Amino acid sequence: VLEALIVYWNHFLVSLYSSEDTQQQIIRETFHLVSKRDENVCNFLEGGLLIGGSDNKLIYRHYATLYFVFCVDSSESELGILDLIQVFVETLDKCFENVCELDLIFHVDKVHNILAEMVMGGMVLETNMNEIVTQIDAQNKLEKSETFIFQSPRQDR
Secondary structure, rough: OOOOOOOOOOOOEEEEEOOOOOOHHHHHHHHHHOOOOOOOOEEEEOHHHHHOOHHHHHHEEOOOOEEEEEEOOOOOOOOHHHHHHHHHHHHHHHHHHOOHHHHHHHHHHHHHHHHHHEOOOOEOOOOHHHHHHOOOOOOOOOOOOOOHHHHHOOOOO
């Protein structure tokens, strides 16, 4: 079960999917655990004390300046989650045309929609990037048509 997703770059942190009460402590602990690791070591490690200790795992990938860290329970496949991260990043890349930190900041709602197409209730729903992009495009078209309807001048009879 997927417990949390944390995306961060260098020293600025953003949490996309986590509970509010311990959010900042979890982010600090996760940042400390992941950022201190060498580039040539394994991409999974046991969760820290706040994250559930040995019951949970941190699985991460580093892309340029971005780190994508998934916190999962011990029943999840590490390689499966690494693939999920790859699909998530490639989908972000397709939707934002070469995703960067600013896309994640200014379009957090779109990032949440992409994540919601992939994961619901901690369970992976979809990993087909083309299907995810198709659904996101459909949502975008619907939002644009709703915006057009609400912005159109009203014609009274």
